[in-house]
Amino acid sequence: MPTFSHPGGKRAHLMNVHVEKEFRRKGIARRMIELLVDEAKERGVTEISLDATDDGRKLYEAMGWHENSEAMVKDL
Numbered sequence: 001m002p003t004f005s006h007p008g009g010k011r012a013h014l015m016n017v018h019v020e021k022e023f024r025r026k027g028i029a030r031r032m033i034e035l036l037v038d039e040a041k042e043r044g045v046t047e048i049s050l051d052a053t054d055d056g057r058k059l060y061e062a063m064g065w066h067e068n069s070e071a072m073v074k075d076l
Contacts, residue, residue: 005070006047012040013071014050029059041076049073 002009014036019028040048049071052060057072065072 010046
């Protein structure tokens with residue numbers, strides 16, 4: 001759906017990325033996100049947003065996401 005900040009309407013929102021504590025720092029979240037981004041691109045999505053926790057923010061920033069006034073976003 002189009003919004004004022006993204007009038008093209010091809011925007012996705014990523015929710016609830018979680019890796020159990022004993023499996024963290026092994027690249028699992030990064031790989032899940034890469035697969036979801038690839039799928040979004042194939043479907044014509046031009047931007048993905050997410051609400052990051054403090055723990056997840058470093059990973060998203062390392063993967064090219066940035067803050068805007070609403071959430072963290074990645075332009076595709």
